[in-house]
Amino acid sequence: MMGFLASFEALRHDKRAAIAAIAATVAMGIVLAVFPFIVGSALGNSWLRIVDFAMLYIMLALGLNIVVGFAGLLDMGYIAFYAVGAYLYALLASPHFGLHLPVWLIIPAGAVLAGIFGALLGAPTLRLRGDYLAIVTLGFGEIVRIFLNNLNAPVNITNGPQGISGIDPIHLGGITLAKPISVLGFTIPSLHAYYYLFLVLALGIVFVTIRLENSRIGRAWVAIREDEIAAKSCGINTRNIKLLAFTMGASFGGVAGGLFAGFQGFVSPESFNLMESVMVLCMVVLGGMGNIPGVILGGILLTVLPEVFRHGAGPVQMALFGKILLDPEALRMLLFGLALVVVMLYRPAGLWPSTTRRREFKGESTDVLKEGE
Amino acid sequence: MSSVLLDARAIAKHFGGVKALHDVSLSINQGEIYGLIGPNGAGKTTFFNVLTGLYHPDGGELIFAGEKLPASAPHKVAKRGIARTFQNIRLFANMSAMENVMVGCHVRTHAGVFGAVVHDRRTTAEEVAIRRRAEELLHYVNIADRADDLARHLSYGDQRRLEIARALATDPKLLALDEPAAGMNGTETEALRELIEGIRKDGITVLLIEHDVKLVMGLCDRVAVLDYGEKICEDVPAVVQKDPKVIEAYLGGSLA
Ligand SMILES: Nc1ncnc2c1ncn2[C@@H]1O[C@H](COP(=O)(O)OP(=O)(O)O)[C@@H](O)[C@H]1O
Ligand SMILES: [Mg+2]
Numbered sequence: 001m002m003g004f005l006a007s008f009e010a011l012r013h014d015k016r017a018a019i020a021a022i023a024a025t026v027a028m029g030i031v032l033a034v035f036p037f038i039v040g041s042a043l044g045n046s047w048l049r050i051v052d053f054a055m056l057y058i059m060l061a062l063g064l065n066i067v068v069g070f071a072g073l074l075d076m077g078y079i080a081f082y083a084v085g086a087y088l089y090a091l092l093a094s095p096h097f098g099l100h101l102p103v104w105l106i107i108p109a110g111a112v113l114a115g116i117f118g119a120l121l122g123a124p125t126l127r128l129r130g131d132y133l134a135i136v137t138l139g140f141g142e143i144v145r146i147f148l149n150n151l152n153a154p155v156n157i158t159n160g161p162q163g164i165s166g167i168d169p170i171h172l173g174g175i176t177l178a179k180p181i182s183v184l185g186f187t188i189p190s191l192h193a194y195y196y197l198f199l200v201l202a203l204g205i206v207f208v209t210i211r212l213e214n215s216r217i218g219r220a221w222v223a224i225r226e227d228e229i230a231a232k233s234c235g236i237n238t239r240n241i242k243l244l245a246f247t248m249g250a251s252f253g254g255v256a257g258g259l260f261a262g263f264q265g266f267v268s269p270e271s272f273n274l275m276e277s278v279m280v281l282c283m284v285v286l287g288g289m290g291n292i293p294g295v296i297l298g299g300i301l302l303t304v305l306p307e308v309f310r311h312g313a314g315p316v317q318m319a320l321f322g323k324i325l326l327d328p329e330a331l332r333m334l335l336f337g338l339a340l341v342v343v344m345l346y347r348p349a350g351l352w353p354s355t356t357r358r359r360e361f362k363g364e365s366t367d368v369l370k371e372g373e
Numbered sequence: 374m375s376s377v378l379l380d381a382r383a384i385a386k387h388f389g390g391v392k393a394l395h396d397v398s399l400s401i402n403q404g405e406i407y408g409l410i411g412p413n414g415a416g417k418t419t420f421f422n423v424l425t426g427l428y429h430p431d432g433g434e435l436i437f438a439g440e441k442l443p444a445s446a447p448h449k450v451a452k453r454g455i456a457r458t459f460q461n462i463r464l465f466a467n468m469s470a471m472e473n474v475m476v477g478c479h480v481r482t483h484a485g486v487f488g489a490v491v492h493d494r495r496t497t498a499e500e501v502a503i504r505r506r507a508e509e510l511l512h513y514v515n516i517a518d519r520a521d522d523l524a525r526h527l528s529y530g531d532q533r534r535l536e537i538a539r540a541l542a543t544d545p546k547l548l549a550l551d552e553p554a555a556g557m558n559g560t561e562t563e564a565l566r567e568l569i570e571g572i573r574k575d576g577i578t579v580l581l582i583e584h585d586v587k588l589v590m591g592l593c594d595r596v597a598v599l600d601y602g603e604k605i606c607e608d609v610p611a612v613v614q615k616d617p618k619v620i621e622a623y624l625g626g627s628l629a
Contacts, residue, residue, distance in 0.1 A: 215488075216484045226466055234451060235451030236480070361510050
């Protein structure tokens with residue numbers, strides 16, 4: 001996608017560069033197209049599932065990046081919007097209420113509803129920044145989860161801690177992605193089909209994010225992050241622009257949530273706990289806040305690495321010591337934590353920070369006028 | 374002769390017991406360079422903050438171009454045509470010089486999310502215009518060669534100029550500069566004087582806080598002097614310089 005955009009820009013300047021960019025785009029397209037088949041045959045379906053999840057996390061990370069990376073608003077409850085999208089899908093397309101609305105309706109509705117929740121979170125927190133904002137948003141995320149847990153009485157809406165199961169798989173125009181699809185004699189297995197759908201939507205979100213970043217709105221977000229007082233004095237209506245960041249970011253989460261519900265077939269409040277919010281935040285921070293390729297990288301690494309540790313920890317110990325000394329599950333989190341600490345120590349701006357903005361971490365907040373300033 | 378652009382009526386602002394501004398009234402004419410001086414802590418910056426909506430005044434009102442200015446709404450003040458720089462430079466440190474100026478164009482442009490994503494004709498044209506205007510302004514303040522550098526990598530003098538360019542990008546009627554020459558050497562100050570004169574020639578009224586007395590006296594049409602939050606004098610430079618109250622204020626307080 002970025003290759004595609006680059007090729008577009010390049011066309012105006014230089015023919016050879018344009019051809020190179022187009023070639024790169026085509027190559028990238030082929031790799032992305034055959035990727036699920038390579039993973040599926042080399043590593044098996046469980047890894048393909050992980051790849052599918054990586055797509056969802058990329059969407060989440062890009063959404064949170066708008067709020068945290070661009071606008072500089074520390075949101076610790078982002079997973080709530082994923083939950084909103086997921087539960088909307090679950091309620092509107094499952095035996096729970098006996099509703100089976102079409103996907104093309106539910107996913108956009110999930111984006112809109114999550115966006116509204118984003119504005120609801122944003123409105124009361126507009127004056128907060130940094131740690132204060134983090135605490136309030138954290139509380140918001142937990143409130144949403146607790147509501148989902150308890151909205152089963154007196155009227156059963158969410159089915160409480162048991163969650164909602166039997167959710168309709170994603171189906172488009174009579175084709176369900178839950179079963180292998182045959183196209184022109186080819187058979188596309190279910191996990192592969194989900195991969196393609198998620199890929200297309202993730203690319204769509206990347207496209208929207210890139211366009212926003214390089215726009216009047218994107219510049220206003222970054223200006224607020226850099227110096228809120230100066231941004232106001234430049235005529236930016238910081239209230240509206242911040243609300244817009246919350247809304248846009250949340251709507252991406254809503255889309256990802258709907259896809260998650262259809263893919264998984266089951267949702268429960270436990271999928272949307274604080275740890276998930278922290279995980280998505282880590283993707284943004286670790287990858288390179290505000291830099292789109294970095295955030296995508298963060299999303300992939302933080303989805304795949306814990307699984308690598310989980311699957312690798314047992315066999316490696318067997319090979320080294322002849323027995324399993326540490327529980328792979330515990331080791332997984334240990335290694336993961338260690339990796340985070342190392343990255344933050346040695347690359348505080350993230351693994352892949354933007355080349356022009358290797359943003360320094362300023363502890364100082366910029367929204368208060370100091371005496372005589 | 375000339376019409377009044379800004380009429381400040383009995384502006385008051387206290388911080389706890391400190392009367393930072395005590396019923397300060399002043400009026401600035403269209404097209405003039407108006408100086409605001411006074412010892413440290415006299416209330417000059419506070420006046421700017423009230424004027425630009427960053428502080429809510431405890432009394433008084435501001436009439437700008439014939440209409441009352443909204444209090445505590447900086448973005449509306451900018452839209453009405455007042456731009457400013459800050460005593461302690463406030464740039465968007467991790468944005469390029471170019472982007473800083475482009476942010477200044479925000480208030481006179483319109484593209485929303487839809488335009489940004491879809492790139493309709495109007496948005497594309499607007500974006501081209503923003504870019505052109507920003508380039509123009511960087512040239513104007515003479516830092517075009519630093520367009521792609523991050524604001525925080527510019528020299529101190531260039532940062533001051535960039536802040537002026539960003540302020541000009543909002544298309545102001547009144548440009549308020551808070552100690553723009555602070556920390557500049559002689560040549561830089563001279564270039565700044567030329568820049569300010571050029572800005573006035575382009576039809577923008579300038580309100581200037583400055584400690585460099587020579588610069589103020591040479592540049593300003595009229596000067597007001599603040600001391601302990603009160604206006605003690607307002608006149609042409611030649612008269613202000615001889616005013617006994619002003620001399621006392623400067624000798625009594627920390628000499629600027
Ligand atoms: N935000 C603030 N809180 C408390 N006191 C302030 C604040 N801003 C300014 N002051 C006080 O108001 C007075 C005027 O300050 P200021 O306007 O910065 O002076 P100047 O710019 O003329 O040097 C000083 O006594 C200063 O300490
Ligand atoms: Mg001051």
